[in-house]
Amino acid sequence: MQKLKKIGKYLLPVSVKKTLKYIYYSAQDLIETITGKRDTSYPPKRLNFVGSSEFKKVGDEFAELFKNKGNLKPEYHILDIGCGIGRMAIPLTKYISEKGSLNGFDIDKRGVKWCQENITPKHPNFQFQYVDIFNKYYNKKGQIQAENFTFPYQNEKFDFIFATSVFTHMLPLQVEQYLKEISRVLKPNGKVFLTFFSIDKTAEENIKNGSAYCTLKYQYGSDPCFYSHKNVPEAEIGFREEWIKKTFAKNNLDKNLTILRGKWSGESHWTSYQDIVIANKNS
Numbered sequence: 001m002q003k004l005k006k007i008g009k010y011l012l013p014v015s016v017k018k019t020l021k022y023i024y025y026s027a028q029d030l031i032e033t034i035t036g037k038r039d040t041s042y043p044p045k046r047l048n049f050v051g052s053s054e055f056k057k058v059g060d061e062f063a064e065l066f067k068n069k070g071n072l073k074p075e076y077h078i079l080d081i082g083c084g085i086g087r088m089a090i091p092l093t094k095y096i097s098e099k100g101s102l103n104g105f106d107i108d109k110r111g112v113k114w115c116q117e118n119i120t121p122k123h124p125n126f127q128f129q130y131v132d133i134f135n136k137y138y139n140k141k142g143q144i145q146a147e148n149f150t151f152p153y154q155n156e157k158f159d160f161i162f163a164t165s166v167f168t169h170m171l172p173l174q175v176e177q178y179l180k181e182i183s184r185v186l187k188p189n190g191k192v193f194l195t196f197f198s199i200d201k202t203a204e205e206n207i208k209n210g211s212a213y214c215t216l217k218y219q220y221g222s223d224p225c226f227y228s229h230k231n232v233p234e235a236e237i238g239f240r241e242e243w244i245k246k247t248f249a250k251n252n253l254d255k256n257l258t259i260l261r262g263k264w265s266g267e268s269h270w271t272s273y274q275d276i277v278i279a280n281k282n283s
């Protein structure tokens with residue numbers, strides 16, 4: 001069954017899969033609207049470009065992980081990198097107090113627009129910004145290169161920074177730049193909560209023997225980076241774990257560094273689908 005799923009995932013070109021999904025979910029939206037079943041505090045299904053169809057479940061799961069594993073507090077100032085269409089922000093509106101805040105940015109215009117129009121008016125301390133960064137999978141016409149991007153926030157503004165399923169779509173120099181920027185805008189001792197496909201020894205073996213959920217079979221030049229879709233590396237990217245640890249340390253982000261294993265690699269004990277790297281900025 002797992003093999004069949006994997007064939008489906010990798011057989012069709014990325015653009016065809018995106019179109020088929022759009023048609024399928026547009027029909028579901030229409031049915032839910034007609035039958036009065038649509039929950040308008042969530043985006044319509046056809047606009048969901050962020051992966052799993054279990055949008056609410058994944059958002060709720062991560063809101064709990066932020067609290068229980070990341071020690072997120074209601075009064076914290078949060079940065080949501082690659083906020084998508086508010087999957088993480090929506091559940092956090094019920095937890096973050098008026099003293100706290102959430103800033104999100106993303107390179108997908110529709111996602112940011114939906115958040116600005118549907119979250120900010122009810123929760124003015126939740127703000128979202130579009131940035132026109134190039135990504136072959138998410139924003140093919142983007143004008144800014146992620147490896148040169150400076151986050152639009154002052155130094156040491158945030159207590160807690162998260163990026164869920166974002167560094168699984170970015171190339172090595174881009175991730176390096178983002179970790180540098182994260183370190184700049186995070187308060188001393190502040191917390192990062194970032195998901196990766198982190199390739200350790202077990203993951204490497206399981207990728208080779210085909211029991212991992214991601215194929216990650218192409219190496220990106222001589223980099224510590226592997227990807228699954230030949231023509232669109234940004235569709236699914238993993239990094240060698242020692243490179244992740246080294247790059248966190250280089251950016252002063254390795255205090256209390258912990259990796260919670262993900263299911264993707266075929267691990268028997270896991271916390272979520274992707275690996276979660278949690279650490280504090282050295283003070």
Ligand SMILES: C[S@@+](CC[C@H](N)C(=O)[O-])C[C@H]1O[C@@H](n2cnc3c(N)ncnc32)[C@H](O)[C@@H]1O
Pocket residue numbers: 049050051081082083084085086087088105106107108111133135138146163164165166169170174
């Ligand atoms: C799988 S989605 C996850 C979205 C959101 N974090 C969530 O968990 O629902 C990946 C997101 O990363 C965003 N993204 C890709 N490259 C980015 C970059 N350089 N800067 C910010 N966001 C980026 C995409 O636009 C997309 O919204």
